[in-house]
Structure formats: C-alpha cells, structure tokens
Amino acid sequence: MSPLPPLADVLATARVVALPLATRFRGIRTREAVVFEGPEGWTEFSPFAEYGDPEAATWLAAAIEFGWHPTPPPVRASVAVNATVPAVAAAEVDAVLARYDGCRTAKVKVAEAGQVLADDVARVRAVRAAMGPEGRVRIDANGGWNVDEAERAVHALAEFDLEYVEQPCGEVEELAQLRERIGYLDIPIAADESVRKADDPLRVARAGAADLLVIKAQPLGGVRAALAIVAEAGLPAVVSSALDTSVGLSMGLALAAALPDLDYDCGLGTAALFTADVVGAPLLPVGGSLSVSRATPTTATLDRVEAPTDRCGWWLQRLARCYRLLEDDVTRG
Structure with a gap:
C-alpha cells in the first residue's frame, strides 16, 4: 500500500453532506458522505452506516487513492x-x-x-x-x-x-x-x-x-x-x-x-x-x-447539503478510525 497523506491533510477540507433522495432506496431517504480534496481533486468516503470499520477502511483507501494519485489513462470519453x-x-x-x-x-x-x-x-x-x-x-x-x-x-x-x-x-x-x-x-x-x-x-x-x-x-x-x-x-x-x-x-x-x-x-x-x-x-x-469528468464542489454547494452537526462528528470520527486501520496496514508493510 502507498504511503498515506497525513490525517490532518485529509480532514483539512473534509465536509460531511446529507443528500435527500427522491424515493426511498436501500431503506433510506438521505445519503450521507464525506467529501474532501486532495492534490488530484475532490474525492469521497461513503461506506454505508451499518458497515464496520474494517470494511469501511477499504472505502477510505479508495478515496485517498482518487484524491492523491493520478487515475489510469482513459480509453473512452x-x-x-x-x-x-x-x-x-x-x-x-x-x-x-x-x-x-x-x-x-x-x-x-x-x-x-x-x-x-x-x-x-x-x-x-x-x-x-x-x-x-x-x-x-x-x-x-x-x-x-x-x-x-x-x-x-x-x-x-x-x-x-x-x-x-x-x-x-x-x-x-x-x-x-x-x-x-x-x-x-x-x-x-x-x-x-x-x-x-x-x-x-x-x-x-x-x-x-x-x-x-x-x-x-x-x-x-x-x-x-x-x-x-x-x-x-x-x-x-x-x-x-x-x-x-x-x-x-x-x-x-x-x-x-x-x-x-x-x-x-x-x-x-x-x-x-x-x-x-x-x-x-x-x-x-x-x-x-x-x-468522463471530475466533479468539483464549491463552498456554496457544500453548504446547501451539509449534514447536521451530530452526524458530522460521527462521520469524521469514523474516518479517523478507518485512517488508523490503514496506517496500521502501511506499518505492517
């Protein structure tokens, strides 16, 4: 696994959002996620709420890769x-x-x-x-x-x-x-x-x-x-x-x-x-x-869908726990 960016860098731009659904889907009416910006652009961490940290950590690895590493060359537009x-x-x-x-x-x-x-x-x-x-x-x-x-x-x-x-x-x-x-x-x-x-x-x-x-x-x-x-x-x-x-x-x-x-x-x-x-x-x-394009939020668009304060805390704590699991993986080599 590649070295991780510092957790502080991940959290620096992290925003927790709650998107309303037009129709109930997977038993929910609102989809929550964390989005944050890396050197390559904005990325997302959004494992479903019921997933445990070991499974969710895989989603964080994907988010960090997408934000901090170039994507493979596309073969279609x-x-x-x-x-x-x-x-x-x-x-x-x-x-x-x-x-x-x-x-x-x-x-x-x-x-x-x-x-x-x-x-x-x-x-x-x-x-x-x-x-x-x-x-x-x-x-x-x-x-x-x-x-x-x-x-x-x-x-x-x-x-x-x-x-x-x-x-x-x-x-x-x-x-x-x-x-x-x-x-x-x-x-x-x-x-x-x-x-x-x-x-x-x-x-x-x-x-x-x-x-x-x-x-x-x-x-x-x-x-x-x-x-x-x-x-x-x-x-x-x-x-x-x-x-x-x-x-x-x-x-x-x-x-x-x-x-x-x-x-x-x-x-x-x-x-x-x-x-x-x-x-x-x-x-x-x-x-x-x-x-094929990359979505780029603005402060205004993120403000409109910001999650409630308690949910923001829940997600950021979850992200930090998953980060520590990835950090352990890197340490073990």
Missing part, C-alpha cells in the same frame, strides 16, 4: 449508463424513469423486504412497457432470495426479456447452483456483493458462479484494485455506484473509462435519485451517457 428503479409501486415507474435522460437500459430492484414476487412482476412489467421492446431490463435482488425463490422468480420474470439477473442469491455456492438450474433460459447471472463484500473477490469467478461482475470503486479499494480484479477474473464487467454523490460517481467514471472492454451500460446514473447534490451541475445522464 463517455460511458453509457442505466436508469435505476427502486422497489417502488408499478404506478411510480414512469416518474422514476423520467429522471434518466435517454437511458436505454433500466436496472430494477427486486426482492425487497416486505414485498412479494407479485410486486416484482408488476414493477418489471411496468419498466418493460416503458422501455419498449428495444430497451434493456436487468434486475437486482441484492442476494435477497434463496435458490428455490430465485429460480421461481427468474421463471416469473423471464417473459420480460431480462438482460441479466444481479446477485439473486447471497452465497457463491447458491449462485453456482442457480446458474446450473436456469442455464437453459440463457439469462446471465451477475455478481455484485459476492465481489465487493467478499474476502476473496475472485472466488465467484473461479467457481463458475457468474457470467459477469458488477464492480464498484470504493468497496474494492480504488480504481486500480478494481481494474486488477476484472483483469484477473476474465469476465465482462459493469461499473456501478454505491449511491455516491457526484464526486463518488467521478471515481466510478474513472474506473469505467479505464476498462479495456465495456460491453454493458454502467450503473453510474444514480445522481438522478437525489434531489440535491454536492455540485451545482450533478453528473446526470444526457442522451443515456455521462461524459
């Missing part, structure tokens, strides 16, 4: 992105999709706690109707099904011509078993949590349990670490966000721009889920794509 449809009622689908200009692909959240398969079917049917026959529809269960439930759900949703099914089950062995069971349907399985939350992010590829990988820069420790995982896995990749601010989305764009091959639209259009952002011009899709 723009990245096609998908619309993201939370687990809303079918009647709300059109309003969600209207926030994504020109996106030809939609990722639909399914397997939401408290909902049933009929809710998923109605939502995906509404998305397919809105996207038309040429649109691409993928679903994301976030590991919410067991193998039998996943098989039943995929059968029920197959009529909507799914591009792929993301993390239908939580365990690698379950993904492999499901992939065998539904192989004849020719619907690929994508792995997300089995990569970004795994001690061994390559295990899912070695087990033949997925057809493609969903990769996120922060949870994997940074752009370079994510690129190395994709190269070693030898599978197609989709770059996605972790409900980042536009600063965090810049990190995802740097990753997507540097991938040698990018066959799928990426999940980096999620600024459309917010009603406010850290920049005056959020990274929103135009014609279904994002230009």
Whole structure:
C-alpha cells in the first residue's frame, strides 16, 4: 500500500453532506458522505452506516487513492449508463424513469423486504412497457432470495426479456447452483456483493458462479484494485455506484473509462435519485451517457447539503478510525 497523506491533510477540507433522495432506496431517504480534496481533486468516503470499520477502511483507501494519485489513462470519453428503479409501486415507474435522460437500459430492484414476487412482476412489467421492446431490463435482488425463490422468480420474470439477473442469491455456492438450474433460459447471472463484500473477490469467478461482475470503486479499494480484479477474473464487467454523490460517481467514471472492454451500460446514473447534490451541475445522464469528468464542489454547494452537526462528528470520527486501520496496514508493510 502507498504511503498515506497525513490525517490532518485529509480532514483539512473534509465536509460531511446529507443528500435527500427522491424515493426511498436501500431503506433510506438521505445519503450521507464525506467529501474532501486532495492534490488530484475532490474525492469521497461513503461506506454505508451499518458497515464496520474494517470494511469501511477499504472505502477510505479508495478515496485517498482518487484524491492523491493520478487515475489510469482513459480509453473512452463517455460511458453509457442505466436508469435505476427502486422497489417502488408499478404506478411510480414512469416518474422514476423520467429522471434518466435517454437511458436505454433500466436496472430494477427486486426482492425487497416486505414485498412479494407479485410486486416484482408488476414493477418489471411496468419498466418493460416503458422501455419498449428495444430497451434493456436487468434486475437486482441484492442476494435477497434463496435458490428455490430465485429460480421461481427468474421463471416469473423471464417473459420480460431480462438482460441479466444481479446477485439473486447471497452465497457463491447458491449462485453456482442457480446458474446450473436456469442455464437453459440463457439469462446471465451477475455478481455484485459476492465481489465487493467478499474476502476473496475472485472466488465467484473461479467457481463458475457468474457470467459477469458488477464492480464498484470504493468497496474494492480504488480504481486500480478494481481494474486488477476484472483483469484477473476474465469476465465482462459493469461499473456501478454505491449511491455516491457526484464526486463518488467521478471515481466510478474513472474506473469505467479505464476498462479495456465495456460491453454493458454502467450503473453510474444514480445522481438522478437525489434531489440535491454536492455540485451545482450533478453528473446526470444526457442522451443515456455521462461524459468522463471530475466533479468539483464549491463552498456554496457544500453548504446547501451539509449534514447536521451530530452526524458530522460521527462521520469524521469514523474516518479517523478507518485512517488508523490503514496506517496500521502501511506499518505492517
């Protein structure tokens, strides 16, 4: 691991923000994050609140890399992105999709706690109707099904011509078993949590349990670490966000721009889920794509979304704890 900048330098420009969401997503209505500026530009630390410090420290490593080290050379100037449809009622689908200009692909959240398969079917049917026959529809269960439930759900949703099914089950062995069971349907399985939350992010590829990988820069420790995982896995990749601010989305764009091959639209259009952002011009899709660029907040834009005082303290203490974990790693060599 590279030497760390002094903690004082990280904290010098750190601002804790709270972005309101247009629709409840992942069970939250507000997304909190820390943004700070390094020599290369603004960067973001935003592990979800429930994550422990060892996991969150990986996100901090990514943030420091993006702020203090040049990004790999890009091989493309723009990245096609998908619309993201939370687990809303079918009647709300059109309003969600209207926030994504020109996106030809939609990722639909399914397997939401408290909902049933009929809710998923109605939502995906509404998305397919809105996207038309040429649109691409993928679903994301976030590991919410067991193998039998996943098989039943995929059968029920197959009529909507799914591009792929993301993390239908939580365990690698379950993904492999499901992939065998539904192989004849020719619907690929994508792995997300089995990569970004795994001690061994390559295990899912070695087990033949997925057809493609969903990769996120922060949870994997940074752009370079994510690129190395994709190269070693030898599978197609989709770059996605972790409900980042536009600063965090810049990190995802740097990753997507540097991938040698990018066959799928990426999940980096999620600024459309917010009603406010850290920049005056959020990274929103135009014609279904994002230009590869770096978001730069101003004092005024950060002031508008500053988190409450108690949350600022909570986040800055968390950042300092994670920094000390990274410092220990550097010391151990």
